[in-house]
Amino acid sequence: MKIRTRSNFLAVALIAASLLFAAPSQAAPLPHPEGGQSAPVSARISISPPVHAHVRNQSIGPVFCASRIATCTDSQLTYTSLDDKGEVTGVTVYDDRVSQTTSPTGGSVQLKYELERISTAGNILSGNLVVSVGGGGSMSLLISPAAVYSVGTTSYVPPISPGVDGTHATLTGEIEPFDGTAISGFTFIDPSVVRCDTTVRATAGCVNPEVTPTFDMTGYPNITPNVVRYQAAGQPGAPGGVPLTKIPGEESDANRADGPCKAFPSPRPDGEQCDEYPFASTLEGGPTALADLVPATENRSQGGNINNFYFQNRVVPGDKFFVKVQ
Template sequence: MTIFLAMMATLIFSGQAQAKEMGNGQRLVGTYAPPQEVPREVRIGSKDQGSGPECHAVASGEACIEWNPVSQTRRSISLAGAGAADAPEATCSISPGKWTYTRKSYCANLEGTYTLWDQSKPPKVTGTAIFFATIGSTLSQTNGSWEEKQTMTVASATGKVNSLSFSWLSSCTPSCTPTKPSPWLGSINLKVGQTAAGTSNYTANPGAGKHVGVTTSFAIQVVVPGVAGIHLLAKDNPRKVRCDTTFSNNTSTGCVISDVQPQLILPLSEYGAAAATYAWAQQKLIDQWGTAGNPLKRLGDEAIATANRTRTCGSGASRPFIPQPSEVTDDSCDEYPFAGTHEGGKNGALCADVIPKLQNGVWNFYQDLNSPAVTGNEPCIRGHVPSGENSAAGGKFGVNNKTERIIPDEKFQVVIS
């Protein structure tokens, strides 16, 4: 919500009693100054809580291995020996001990420790190692398959621990298949500063018209050469990958992180009066539909969306929308909330009817004198918008549902940039 509010400009609204009256009888009811910042990709995170130690008796005493919780992370990530091609996806934001997610990617940097104890009483530490596992993937919105990139790095080793050998096995829940479960063949031995890198692959099969939540997991087998005992560290991705086949007549599959709320980004430079109308409604009207605090919910039923549009802008409205071609070239009724959302379909008689005009770099909103005075308590808005900009914004709404894989009943934000 903070990111969104930072992008929105300050609204200056004058009540009807104070509204400016223009020479042609139009009354100015508010202004909208375009935002100065561009939208930033939404990111969320999950802290890694670590795991309890797994210990085995060895000839020299006992060896223990564990994932460290965030509070015990000793230092920032070290990718010594890892080239740019080996690092996780560039879209990821790597933070020690955390998983980071965008709508279309996930990544993590996890820290583990190995501790070797002798047989004395009390036992003494005779060797240690610290290692990092990184995981990163950019999901496909046009395919049910995706690649996950992994690295293992040994950051330090002391005493009797000179190196660690790792093998890796990726897996996923039954609605998914790990088509390439191991990033490298067998076990690979790493000394301090060395990195192993590879990829695993997954394919989800949600079925036509359906969606599934996939949990990816991995298990790492760790061995210290010369020390008996095999250790296994396992970890689930804390957030699910959602894959669906609900677009293009249920023939197109794509995947996203559904916990990251999608955005519909509409630049003023492309969508003009349509985008300005939505932004002004978000700031002026009481419900603030489409903001982070009150997102819209996709409808997903074109027949109902058509009925919604008729109820707001067409013959279903008890107060008709009256085009004003003398004020707006190729005038059309542009409704917000969108007809294709659960929040759309309000009776047009209840809407605020406004005429947006770009004047000296500022969008001025004038009262439609065929409608009641704007109060800010209206549940919807009808903007007098050129037909081309209206259609373009509507088209972007439809395309964005596909590119962001916004399934029916899913919430999304509308961001004006």
């Protein structure tokens, strides 16, 4: 199953192309051109990559934490107040952080939006920044010179993805001054990716598909040394090397029929089963895999654990993963 709005990190699309603001270091008190200090009556927002961090894509902030169930992104938000003549009366710059937490056993995503003030100058229009998320959910954050730190949380439901790719959350924001009138807004697409599926189980679950999970096979007295030997002989799957690729069930059955366990025909010794690597449930399994007889109890335990790994990481056909044995 597959939906992907974009595979690369997406550019922030904000209010208008003409939003060019003074750099925070130049933001001194801003008098009205005709003298005096006018009260702000409107405002606008722009978002850009932070200047203090490495940027993975030049048009968006970096992903600074990532796991199969959590991602965090970092940008810079500039809040500019305007007077009734459209002149700038103040500028506040924030570190803008968005973090998402998914659940492999649930179809919703928890989202947290944080603003931490970096600098401020001039007369700022105070109000609430209301952020809404495509798929449902919204949150409100205080934005003003006095607000050194603001945080909002919400949840949303991404679409079910019909494949290995995922979707980016679209966030829309609107400034609500304390007089209650919405005067400006912004739209951007969060660079972190979420994929929800009903392929692994009928109940939807969500993960970050851009992180390749690792199945830990250390600790099996007989199977682990075998896989260490198989990987050393050139079989794929070791972390940092070529990953394995999950395949559908019917292809797994064909791999078992054509795989190396044919070299161990029944009847086999009591209490022993044939164990093959790479797994029959992977594209790399089948005729080129290697196999040995191992205790049946150990083989059943490993089989149950890998099925649980597929579930907890929502590994669908086409997904890559590694196998750790040392």
